[in-house]
Amino acid sequence: MPFFRPKRRRKESEGAPGHLSTHTIRKVKRHVVESILASGSSTYPNEFGAALRSEEVETITDILLIPGTTAGKRHANFQLYMLPVDLTVVGTVHSHPSGALHPSEADLTLFRAWGRIHIIVGAPFREYNWRAYTNLGEEVTLSVVD
Ligand code: ZN
Numbered sequence: 001m002p003f004f005r006p007k008r009r010r011k012e013s014e015g016a017p018g019h020l021s022t023h024t025i026r027k028v029k030r031h032v033v034e035s036i037l038a039s040g041s042s043t044y045p046n047e048f049g050a051a052l053r054s055e056e057v058e059t060i061t062d063i064l065l066i067p068g069t070t071a072g073k074r075h076a077n078f079q080l081y082m083l084p085v086d087l088t089v090v091g092t093v094h095s096h097p098s099g100a101l102h103p104s105e106a107d108l109t110l111f112r113a114w115g116r117i118h119i120i121v122g123a124p125f126r127e128y129n130w131r132a133y134t135n136l137g138e139e140v141t142l143s144v145v146d
Contacts, residue, residue, distance in 0.1 A: 025090055025117040025132075027059040028142045033130065035063060040095030041125040052117060053086070059145065060117065063093060064135040091115035091135075101121040101131040108137045117142075 032052075039048045051064040064086075092115055094107075099122040103111060111118045112135055121130040132142045 021086045023054075023057050024056060025058060025060060025140075026142060027145045028119075028132070029059065029061050030144050030146050032060050032063060033127075033144055035123045036093050036095075036119065037120050037127070037130065038099075039063075040121040040123070043095065044123060044125070045097045047095050047097060048121075049092065051089045052091045052093055052115075052119065053088045055088050060090065060119075060142070062071075064089060088108040091117035091119070093121065095125075096122040098119055099129070101129065103133055103137050111135050111137055 021030055036048075036050070039050070042048075045087055052060045053062050055061045071135050092110065101122045103118070103120060107118070107120070113132060114135075117140070118133045118135070119130055120133070123129070132140050134140055
């Protein structure tokens with residue numbers, strides 16, 4: 001049987017991007033949590049915003065600063081059109097200087113528009129001052145892994 005092998009830009013060792021792009025996020029690397037809490041703290045009292053990347057199945061592996069994202073006193077202004085065309089980008093993270101960990105109405109609109117997993121970190125940015133939400137705004141528990 002003839003074997004049709006289309007030219008691919010990705011090496012096979014990189015895995016199946018289709019699978020990576022649709023898997024459910026259940027875990028987050030510890031260094032990501034530490035980094036987003038530190039970023040929220042260092043930009044306080046302004047907001048911090050970034051994209052979340054997943055280069056391992058089910059796991060947020062790093063953050064990606066979005067070009068053109070402005071930290072404002074009211075809300076991080078996500079420039080979604082500035083996002084790179086990158087299947088490893090799975091969602092967003094932003095901080096709430098108020099300390100509230102629930103999504104605002106504007107956040108829910110953003111969540112619904114794009115991405116699969118969204119994290120909110122809040123003042124005082126200690127170890128547990130963060131929550132993760134689905135694109136529908138439902139809170140989900142992510143395991144912190146090394
Ligand atoms: Zn928000």
